[in-house]
Amino acid sequence: MRYLLLVLSCLLSLAATAHDGMPMDMSGGNDLGATAAFDSHGRLYVVDAADGYVRLRHSDDDGRTLSAPVEVNAVSERIYTEGENRPKLAFGPRDELYVSWSQPRDGAWTGFVRFARSTDRGEHFSDPLTVHHDHAEITHRFDSLAVDDHGRVVVAWIDKRDMLAAEAAGKPYQGAAVYYSWSDDGGASFVPERKLVDESCECCRIALARTPDGNVAAFFRAIHGDNIRDHAYAVLRTDGQPSQVQRASFDDWHIAGCPHHGPGLAIGRDGVRHAVWYEAKTRPTIHYGQLEPGQPPQHELAIAGPGAAHADVAVHDGNVWVVWNQVGAEGYTLMLRRSTDNGSHFDEAREIARSNGPAGSPQLLLKDGQAFVAWNTATGFRLIEVPR
Amino acid sequence: MKRWLALALLLPSLAFAGNLQPLAASDIPDLIKPPAHGQRIIALWALDCAYCEPNLQALATLQRQHPDDIELVVVATDNIDQRATIEARLATMKMDAWPTRAYAETPPDRINYLLDPDWGGETPRVLLIRADGSRQGISGELTARQLARVWPGT
Numbered sequence: 001m002r003y004l005l006l007v008l009s010c011l012l013s014l015a016a017t018a019h020d021g022m023p024m025d026m027s028g029g030n031d032l033g034a035t036a037a038f039d040s041h042g043r044l045y046v047v048d049a050a051d052g053y054v055r056l057r058h059s060d061d062d063g064r065t066l067s068a069p070v071e072v073n074a075v076s077e078r079i080y081t082e083g084e085n086r087p088k089l090a091f092g093p094r095d096e097l098y099v100s101w102s103q104p105r106d107g108a109w110t111g112f113v114r115f116a117r118s119t120d121r122g123e124h125f126s127d128p129l130t131v132h133h134d135h136a137e138i139t140h141r142f143d144s145l146a147v148d149d150h151g152r153v154v155v156a157w158i159d160k161r162d163m164l165a166a167e168a169a170g171k172p173y174q175g176a177a178v179y180y181s182w183s184d185d186g187g188a189s190f191v192p193e194r195k196l197v198d199e200s201c202e203c204c205r206i207a208l209a210r211t212p213d214g215n216v217a218a219f220f221r222a223i224h225g226d227n228i229r230d231h232a233y234a235v236l237r238t239d240g241q242p243s244q245v246q247r248a249s250f251d252d253w254h255i256a257g258c259p260h261h262g263p264g265l266a267i268g269r270d271g272v273r274h275a276v277w278y279e280a281k282t283r284p285t286i287h288y289g290q291l292e293p294g295q296p297p298q299h300e301l302a303i304a305g306p307g308a309a310h311a312d313v314a315v316h317d318g319n320v321w322v323v324w325n326q327v328g329a330e331g332y333t334l335m336l337r338r339s340t341d342n343g344s345h346f347d348e349a350r351e352i353a354r355s356n357g358p359a360g361s362p363q364l365l366l367k368d369g370q371a372f373v374a375w376n377t378a379t380g381f382r383l384i385e386v387p388r
Numbered sequence: 389m390k391r392w393l394a395l396a397l398l399l400p401s402l403a404f405a406g407n408l409q410p411l412a413a414s415d416i417p418d419l420i421k422p423p424a425h426g427q428r429i430i431a432l433w434a435l436d437c438a439y440c441e442p443n444l445q446a447l448a449t450l451q452r453q454h455p456d457d458i459e460l461v462v463v464a465t466d467n468i469d470q471r472a473t474i475e476a477r478l479a480t481m482k483m484d485a486w487p488t489r490a491y492a493e494t495p496p497d498r499i500n501y502l503l504d505p506d507w508g509g510e511t512p513r514v515l516l517i518r519a520d521g522s523r524q525g526i527s528g529e530l531t532a533r534q535l536a537r538v539w540p541g542t
């Protein structure tokens with residue numbers, strides 16, 4: 001009888017609360033996943049997804065006005081925009097424009113990594129292709145995109161083929177694998193993919209950055225031992241040699257779950273690997289550190305605590321910037337900490353922008369040594385110049 | 389009494405099947421208010437989370453064992469505009485017999501924070517709210533040891 005009353009009271013309270021405040025809080029389901037980048041002429045490009053199309057816009061006035069969108073895929077398709085999935089954008093050496101995204105398939109957690117390119121500054125795009133040669137209806141998603149110094153287009157993603165094979169063989173397997181491929185012909189085709197590592201986290205973005213010798217390095221949430229979800233670092237070799245994957249964060253965060261919280265990476269010309277990452281062993285924390293693969297990071301610092309999410313990092317000539325979203329009851333605040341001594345010390349956190357509505361993950365961009373933050377909010381895309 | 393019990397056990401499935409409700413920021417004070425007695429378990433899950441189904445199953449079993457003392461609310465952190473997908477997954481997991489909610493806001497960070505400031509959005513997440521006002525949050529798939537520690541005798 002008591003249970004019956006409880007059920008009835010639940011019903012009534014649900015009916016009562018269903019209407020409160022809903023329209024104001026609805027964001028229309030747009031996850032605000034976007035990627036922005038400057039080309040060599042200082043033109044800003046932004047990709048995001050809407051109504052089955054990856055769309056590209058550009059700005060010649062540092063984000064104050066954006067062009068009408070160009071559809072990257074001529075034929076609409078499903079596009080992942082939630083969580084840590086978002087369309088990606090990168091430039092080739094002659095401002096070739098490369099775009100990648102993850103396409104949901106019918107089954108849960110399935111996806112294909114898709115890619116298209118433009119050689120006329122984004123006016124026209126090639127027909128999208130599927131990057132991986134494995135076309136099984138399984139997980140290939142959470143794509144990341146970068147271009148190395150030779151103009152190779154490198155794509156890395158999370159892939160579950162090995163997990164499924166292990167499952168079929170009755171063998172234990174934690175998480176998923178990281179795979180990658182590259183294109184030697186400016187994105188016309190991709191070489192057969194290779195596995196970077198087994199047993200990595202299934203739901204966190206992979207951070208890619210260029211090394212001083214022109215390769216592309218990855219920093220990603222791996223799994224060590226029994227579901228210790230700390231991060232690993234590897235240079236993605238494109239010379240046929242195996243990539244060496246080394247543990248690079250040592251928080252010992254055990255979680256049989258999905259953090260939905262990938263790291264950030266920026267490598268200076270001096271080779272210092274500036275990284276930001278999230279863990280919640282005791283409480284939610286964003287860390288900064290300089291990676292020493294195989295050992296704990298140097299100059300590690302708890303950058304921000306509860307309510308802080310989705311940090312990014314950039315470096316230029318001894319200046320290091322870290323930005324993140326700080327959520328609170330009132331909305332989203334874009335926060336900044338800066339170091340002027342190459343990451344040895346950081347100043348206090350300060351607010352550089354605010355949004356009453358939802359905001360996507362912030363992204364640090366550099367143009368002529370000046371830092372900007374691309375911030376896609378419910379009221380529109382914003383490019384915020386970082387105060388000097 | 390037995391007939392009442394049978395009806396009571398049947399009611400949730402009649403009442404909530406296909407009845408996913410939005411969870412907006414303004415709904416949260418009610419949801420996290422301590423229950424009059426016993427405890428409320430807010431089971432947070434996501435479409436993207438493969439660890440969430442066994443967690444939800446364990447909590448469902450627990451709730452069935454303590455129907456008078458445990459209230460279970462199943463909350464998807466995905467946006468309610470994915471209603472069809474969320475409801476289909478709830479049905480597949482046989483979790484549609486409980487009150488079910490889905491976030492009315494994306495990205496989920498602000499609602500995550502309002503539910504539990506000490507939670508960074510990792511799933512599965514269990515938020516336990518007791519009648520005495522005490523709260524406990526646990527991230528990740530619950531182990532047998534955690535279940536036994538938090539809910540002794542289960």
